[in-house]
Amino acid sequence: MTSLAFDYRRADSVDQALALLAEADPGTKVLAGGHSLLPIMKTRLARPDRLIDIGRLNELRGVNRLGDGGLSIGALTTYSELLANPAITVYGLLADVLPTIGDVQVRNRGTIGGAVAHVDPAADLPACLLVLDAEVVVRSARGGRTIALTSFFEGAFNSVLLPDELITEIRLPAASGDYRSAYRAQEQPASGYALAGAAVVIGRSTGGGGRFDRAAIGITGVGECPYRASAAEQEFLSSGDPAAAAAHATDGVLVASDIHADREYRTALIRVQVRRALEAAIERVG
Amino acid sequence: MTGVYTNTTFVDAYRGAGRPEATYVIERAMDLFAREIGMDRAEIRRRNFIAPNAFPYDNPSGLGTASGGAKIYIDSGNYEPALDKALAMVGYEDLAARKADARLRGKYLGLGLSTYLEVCGVAPSKWIGAVGEGWGAAMWESSNIRVHLTGKVVLTIGTSPQGQGHETTYSQVISHELGVPVDDVIVQHSDTQGTPFGYGSYGSRTSSVGSTAAIKAAGKIREKARRYAAHMLEAAPEDIEIDGANYSVRGSPDKVKTLQEIAFALDLAFDTPVGMEPYLDETAYYDPTNCTWPFGTHIAIVEIDEETGHVDLVRYVAVDDVGNKINPMIVDGQLHGGIAQGVGQALWEGAVYDDQGQLLSGSLLDYALPRAAWLPSFELDETVTPSPVNPIGVKGVGEAGAIASTAAVANAVVDALGPLGVRHLDMPYTPQTVWRAIQTAKGGQA
Ligand SMILES: Cc1cc2nc3c(=O)[nH]c(=O)nc-3n(C[C@H](O)[C@H](O)[C@H](O)COP(=O)(O)OP(=O)(O)OC[C@H]3O[C@@H](n4cnc5c(N)ncnc54)[C@H](O)[C@@H]3O)c2cc1C
Numbered sequence: 227m228t229s230l231a232f233d234y235r236r237a238d239s240v241d242q243a244l245a246l247l248a249e250a251d252p253g254t255k256v257l258a259g260g261h262s263l264l265p266i267m268k269t270r271l272a273r274p275d276r277l278i279d280i281g282r283l284n285e286l287r288g289v290n291r292l293g294d295g296g297l298s299i300g301a302l303t304t305y306s307e308l309l310a311n312p313a314i315t316v317y318g319l320l321a322d323v324l325p326t327i328g329d330v331q332v333r334n335r336g337t338i339g340g341a342v343a344h345v346d347p348a349a350d351l352p353a354c355l356l357v358l359d360a361e362v363v364v365r366s367a368r369g370g371r372t373i374a375l376t377s378f379f380e381g382a383f384n385s386v387l388l389p390d391e392l393i394t395e396i397r398l399p400a401a402s403g404d405y406r407s408a409y410r411a412q413e414q415p416a417s418g419y420a421l422a423g424a425a426v427v428i429g430r431s432t433g434g435g436g437r438f439d440r441a442a443i444g445i446t447g448v449g450e451c452p453y454r455a456s457a458a459e460q461e462f463l464s465s466g467d468p469a470a471a472a473a474h475a476t477d478g479v480l481v482a483s484d485i486h487a488d489r490e491y492r493t494a495l496i497r498v499q500v501r502r503a504l505e506a507a508i509e510r511v512g
Numbered sequence: 513m514t515g516v517y518t519n520t521t522f523v524d525a526y527r528g529a530g531r532p533e534a535t536y537v538i539e540r541a542m543d544l545f546a547r548e549i550g551m552d553r554a555e556i557r558r559r560n561f562i563a564p565n566a567f568p569y570d571n572p573s574g575l576g577t578a579s580g581g582a583k584i585y586i587d588s589g590n591y592e593p594a595l596d597k598a599l600a601m602v603g604y605e606d607l608a609a610r611k612a613d614a615r616l617r618g619k620y621l622g623l624g625l626s627t628y629l630e631v632c633g634v635a636p637s638k639w640i641g642a643v644g645e646g647w648g649a650a651m652w653e654s655s656n657i658r659v660h661l662t663g664k665v666v667l668t669i670g671t672s673p674q675g676q677g678h679e680t681t682y683s684q685v686i687s688h689e690l691g692v693p694v695d696d697v698i699v700q701h702s703d704t705q706g707t708p709f710g711y712g713s714y715g716s717r718t719s720s721v722g723s724t725a726a727i728k729a730a731g732k733i734r735e736k737a738r739r740y741a742a743h744m745l746e747a748a749p750e751d752i753e754i755d756g757a758n759y760s761v762r763g764s765p766d767k768v769k770t771l772q773e774i775a776f777a778l779d780l781a782f783d784t785p786v787g788m789e790p791y792l793d794e795t796a797y798y799d800p801t802n803c804t805w806p807f808g809t810h811i812a813i814v815e816i817d818e819e820t821g822h823v824d825l826v827r828y829v830a831v832d833d834v835g836n837k838i839n840p841m842i843v844d845g846q847l848h849g850g851i852a853q854g855v856g857q858a859l860w861e862g863a864v865y866d867d868q869g870q871l872l873s874g875s876l877l878d879y880a881l882p883r884a885a886w887l888p889s890f891e892l893d894e895t896v897t898p899s900p901v902n903p904i905g906v907k908g909v910g911e912a913g914a915i916a917s918t919a920a921v922a923n924a925v926v927d928a929l930g931p932l933g934v935r936h937l938d939m940p941y942t943p944q945t946v947w948r949a950i951q952t953a954k955g956g957q958a
Contacts (some may be wrong), residue, residue, distance in 0.1 A: 415880035416873075416876060416881075460556075484872075485864045486878075487871045487943075491943075491944045494819075498820055510690065
């Protein structure tokens with residue numbers, strides 16, 4: 227199939243993109259790497275009447291160290307650019323996840339901003355960004371705001387982003403203290419997206435008596451959208467036991483069911499992934 | 513009789529048409545029976561092989577009866593050496609130790625055998641008629657050869673490749689038959705405006721049936737060239753010796769004409785003996801007397817993650833006997849692709865419908881085709897038992913990989929789950945299917 231006809235505008239600056247978005251109607255879509263948007267336009271699941279191409283806005287590309295040691299990642303930074311950037315190596319789970327996303331072509335085109343904005347229920351990166359306590363910096367002609375990723379996703383393909391807003395950067399706080407992380411997922415064999423994926427960050431503050439007093443567990447492929455499994459996090463903080471924590475991976479979540487994994491199997495599978503991610507994180511530093 | 517109309521996918525020819533299914537049933541039955549009577553899986557196959565001195569072998573199924581009472585026999589075979597080679601390659605003796613080692617890693621390891629025998633080179637028209645194909649198929653092939661005045665050979669064939677490299681293999685055969693460089697053979701096919709009639713490429717029949725037609729046409733070219741060389745060299749045709757592209761008078765090796773010189777003179781045709789037509793242009797039709805019967809042993813080794821049900825194909829060994837090989841690299845390519853295709857059926861592929869008949873695996877986002885990264889490096893070896901059916905002794909290889917591999921993987925998966933008490937499981941072995949089988953066997957809630 228081919229997409230329906232649409233109007234195409236290329237933005238030459240962020241300000242111009244924001245101006246175009248300011249006059250946008252709900253049929254307008256931002257085009258970044260196009261690797262989520264174009265496939266659904268071809269199948270006509272998406273039928274935008276106008277695309278605003280931000281692909282050449284180099285001001286949105288690249289990784290910068292912030293004053294507090296955190297990272298600012300431009301929304302248009304591709305998976306490949308991230309993977310090649312030494313600044314991300316402290317976040318072990320990013321080194322786990324990035325090489326598993328799609329294939330070389332997908333990683334050369336797909337952007338971090340697109341991955342966050344699209345809210346695919348099975349995308350790999352959003353679950354990782356959730357446990358890294360990422361923040362989404364957005365701008366519109368009206369001004370700007372910074373949104374914690376934990377309150378950004380609203381449901382499948384749905385976020386709090388308003389139609390005139392553009393994601394300009396993703397911020398990650400510094401990886402500090404005894405910091406350990408990992409990502410474990412089983413692929414849906416046809417699509418390569420996560421059938422069930424778990425991202426974890428755990429940590430110990432100095433003088434905390436050897437106990438892990440930080441735990442973040444992010445899950446993808448399982449619910450309506452990527453989520454933090456807070457009951458599992460609490461269980462890990464109190465017992466330190468990966469298996470006990472994993473048993474709470476889907477508490478309060480309506481687990482998805484499809485031809486690849488019904489509810490029962492997907493529930494079992496995500497528990498395995500959460501436990502293995504926690505075990506892997508405990509084993510390694512970073 | 514009940515007629516059924518369906519708008520869901522039905523079984524149809526894919527690669528191997530009928531033999532993958534037959535092989536799957538036979539190989540699964542072998543394993544079930546071996547387990548039932550407590551015999552080693554390799555041993556039960558060994559005991560049931562047709563003995564090497566029993567060829568040509570009359571298959572008691574009766575399938576080999578052609579019209580007019582003529583018979584089709586299994587052409588040639590020697591099955592044990594392929595089995596032995598494959599068992600040695602895979603280290604069959606150490607299987608128990610490797611299973612125990614896998615358990616320490618939370619994996620169930622399984623090994624699956626597939627000692628397939630297939631029928632290909634599908635041919636004799638009188639046989640196809642007798643087994644009641646009913647749609648009036650003939651099974652001969654045809655070929656035309658023209659030798660241009662430049663000495664370039666244009667071979668036009670009735671078979672139609674779908675990417676098997678026929679341009680290369682036919683060129684090799686004709687280069688050998690006419691003594692011209694491979695590069696001087698131009699192979700034309702598939703355009704019905706310019707090719708002779710033929711029945712196509714399927715049933716691994718091109719090399720056995722199509723090449724034989726081409727060899728026959730080359731023989732006619734040689735005979736006409738011999739007669740014309742005799743005319744040019746003022747000798748009797750019987751006294752012309754052919755060595756590659758050189759046609760010389762017996763006992764006088766300096767009296768020689770090349771195929772190109774002959775083609776050139778026959779094209780200009782100002783000096784042609786009475787009754788001889790100009791040009792070297794010959795067509796041949798060929799209807800074989802029999803099919804060909806490749807065979808071999810494939811062995812798959814899988815490891816199953818006991819918690820997720822994920823099946824990992826960790827080793828794949830294939831010892832195939834496809835008779836003589838025209839081009840070993842193309843043979844390997846056919847085997848690689850065929851094996852991958854058969855593994856796909858065992859592990860990933862399936863048309864899934866909901867109870868309303870709606871197709872749920874309707875795009876490649878939901879229907880998983882095999883990918884190179886999921887497959888181990890295939891370990892291939894061979895035995896060579898030439899077929900007596902055709903002049904070059906080929907048996908055919910287009911489908912062998914796909915015929916053998918599905919059953920090998922199926923047997924490996926069931927073998928892996930054997931310790932849990934699983935006797936059989938239906939394909940495809942998706943993680944969910946395998947996980948559920950493990951849960952059920954362990955008496956879990958599933
Ligand atoms: C063959 C293939 C395999 C893939 N495999 C995987 C996989 O294994 N795992 C996985 O996670 N993903 C996978 N993907 C998806 C890929 O990661 C996407 O490229 C990515 O999720 C979206 O980024 P993009 O830049 O391509 O976004 P686009 O497709 O350009 O846009 C996606 C959505 O985000 C919006 N958007 C984009 N940028 C912004 C912005 N700065 N501000 C506001 N809105 C914005 C768009 O309007 C659109 O709605 C695959 C894609 C393909 C084609």
